[in-house]
Amino acid sequence: MKFSEIEPGTWEELRPYLDTCLIPVTGLTGTEQPYEVVEALEKLRDVMDWVEVPFHGRVVTYPSFQYGEGEMMPHINEVCRRLKRSGFAYAIVISDRLELRREQLPDADLLITPALFLPTEGKLSKQRVMEEVQLLWQEGSK
Template sequence: MKFSEVEASGWEELRPYLDTCLIPVTGLTGLEQPHEVTEKLERLKGVMDWVEIPFKGRVVTYPSFQYAGDRLSQTINEVCENVKRSGFVYAIVISADLDWADEELPNADLIVTPGRFSDSEGGTTAGRVKEKVQHLWTTGSRV
């Protein structure tokens, strides 16, 4: 569910079920040509589908960080902390083109990038991501 689909009048009723915030990161630099921006956004959408499709009804997708900068990881980490303060239990950071070490985003409960879920591990990438999200929810611990 996108943030814009949640109406103020229904939020309190939905809050117990929508406990996970997805924070997408495009990572544009401004140096991309228009077709490259389109390609990056399409790749991000593909990675977002690994979580949004199987878990519709439990996750809320917040607006994307479109541009990368010197403090990007610090800013994303602050947003993860803030969405939890606002009532979300889990924050998942998703990017198709950027990656971070766990230590860079300690407030993220899961970081989903293609590099973290390579095909060499067996099974489908989407299936492995689904397992990690379910593990997060059942154990409550960062994965």
């Protein structure tokens, strides 16, 4: 569910079910040509769909961080911390271009990066991403 789809009057009713926020990171540098920006946004959208579609009703997608690389990581981490303080149980950061590192984003509960998209042990990328999200929820409920 996109943040813009939630009406003020329904948030308190939906809040117990929507416990996970997704924070997309485009990772643009400003050197891309317009067609490259379109390609980057479409690819990130496709990866976001791997989480948004099967887990609709449990995740809320927040606006994306568009420009920057390493220098924006402290800001993304602070957003994760604040969102969790505001009531979300989990913060997932997703980028299809940047290899995010745990030490950069300690307040993120899951980092979905290109390393998760590569087939491992015969598993499709989409399946692997879905399994990681489910594992996060299973481990978090213990």
